[in-house]
Amino acid sequence: MRTGLDAREAQRIILEAVQTLPPEVCAAALARDRVLAEAVVSARRLPPWAVSAMDGYALHGCDLEASGSTLRVTQEVAAGAPPGAPLQPGETARIFTGAPVPPDAAAVVRQEDTERRDDGVVVTVGVKAGENIRDAGEDIEVGDRALVEGTPLGPAALGVLASVGRSTVSVVQRPRVALLSSGDELIEPDGDPGVGRIVSSNSYSLAAQTQAAGAEPIYAGIAADTPEALETMLRASLDHHVIVSSAGVSVGDRDYVRPVLDRLGCELIFWGVKIKPGYPLVFGRFGDTGPLVFGLPGNPVSAMVTFEQFVRPALLKMAGERALFRPRVRARLGERLTKGAGRLHLVRVVLERSGAEIVATSTGNQSSGVLRSMARAQGLLIFPAEATELAAGDTAEVQVLDPRVLATEDSGL
Numbered sequence: 001m002r003t004g005l006d007a008r009e010a011q012r013i014i015l016e017a018v019q020t021l022p023p024e025v026c027a028a029a030l031a032r033d034r035v036l037a038e039a040v041v042s043a044r045r046l047p048p049w050a051v052s053a054m055d056g057y058a059l060h061g062c063d064l065e066a067s068g069s070t071l072r073v074t075q076e077v078a079a080g081a082p083p084g085a086p087l088q089p090g091e092t093a094r095i096f097t098g099a100p101v102p103p104d105a106a107a108v109v110r111q112e113d114t115e116r117r118d119d120g121v122v123v124t125v126g127v128k129a130g131e132n133i134r135d136a137g138e139d140i141e142v143g144d145r146a147l148v149e150g151t152p153l154g155p156a157a158l159g160v161l162a163s164v165g166r167s168t169v170s171v172v173q174r175p176r177v178a179l180l181s182s183g184d185e186l187i188e189p190d191g192d193p194g195v196g197r198i199v200s201s202n203s204y205s206l207a208a209q210t211q212a213a214g215a216e217p218i219y220a221g222i223a224a225d226t227p228e229a230l231e232t233m234l235r236a237s238l239d240h241h242v243i244v245s246s247a248g249v250s251v252g253d254r255d256y257v258r259p260v261l262d263r264l265g266c267e268l269i270f271w272g273v274k275i276k277p278g279y280p281l282v283f284g285r286f287g288d289t290g291p292l293v294f295g296l297p298g299n300p301v302s303a304m305v306t307f308e309q310f311v312r313p314a315l316l317k318m319a320g321e322r323a324l325f326r327p328r329v330r331a332r333l334g335e336r337l338t339k340g341a342g343r344l345h346l347v348r349v350v351l352e353r354s355g356a357e358i359v360a361t362s363t364g365n366q367s368s369g370v371l372r373s374m375a376r377a378q379g380l381l382i383f384p385a386e387a388t389e390l391a392a393g394d395t396a397e398v399q400v401l402d403p404r405v406l407a408t409e410d411s412g413l
């Protein structure tokens, strides 16, 4: 087992071990944010006929320049109706948005550009051929690849899926993630803290991170600090795609996660990544087909930050996503930061716009136990491993944790 890896190397090893999960059939109505596992080839033409883009009058090709003369209204075509009878020169059809244009109609003139008379309608403008007509197949032709494999299904893609008549769709499975906490001091939120006990907050923050990454968390519970308790809980989690545990993975006498994983036949790939918070991270796998295992450190911020850097990209890759990493911004430091050389720090920061720039300021106490400063964090500033000082006014890369940070106060319209 390798130890003391650079963060980037650890990430590379993890992503190399991750396979995209197989597909499953999903109701289209439930498929939002899932990743398409098939190419959607259309058996339909959209629009199925040439249709009017406006409420107005359909004109014969001979009448496009007939501005000022009166045309006879010989038919009316509503949306959902058949296209009507062929138009003759001098005739017009009253037509509504979405209605199929009659055969031989060359254009539609907007109602606003006409005047209704007793004996017909007068067009008050010149009209170009094709104006206000949406051609058959303008959007999608029969046999078109309406959506390509690997597309994340956003609202527009779901609309396309519906348009071509699909009510079910093949999507990449969502990773099922067993979450287990370990430690004799841990209780559930409604438990009695008594003396020396604390709530297992990791169960909640890691479950939320799992869900936010599009995966399904399955809470296994809290294991006591004994090899037997851990072994029982890990065994019960082996049929999931991923096992994420927190705590018990450091060098203490009661840190049993690594020996128990080893005993269960897990291949331990590495332990220890040179980052702060979060050094004691173990990564392993149960063969080629069993679950991947992330033994995260127990401190609440270390658990969250290591999840963010190492588990989240793995879950996204499993789910078929191609965008595995957070957006980053280059931010100007609002204050001086210092540290020792050797470990990459991820500094919890608040981000603020200042003109065209973004200014990053520390959320305060950066201890790995201070979860409140993580709750305030809008980004994680990358303080490179070998750097020891970043001066106020320097710039640095910041991973943006929440896209709300980039929201603006007006729409820009």
Ligand code: AMP
Pocket (backbone or CB within 6 Å): 181, 182, 183, 185, 186, 198, 199, 200, 201, 202, 203, 246, 247, 248, 249, 250, 252, 297, 298, 299, 300
């Ligand atoms: P350990 O890795 O077991 O030494 O735990 C490191 C620190 O994280 C200790 O202070 C634990 O109490 C704390 N901790 C461990 N697990 C959790 C958890 N599930 N929720 C909150 N804090 C935890």
Ligand code: MG
Pocket (backbone or CB within 6 Å): 182, 183, 184, 225, 247, 248, 298
């Ligand atoms: Mg412990």
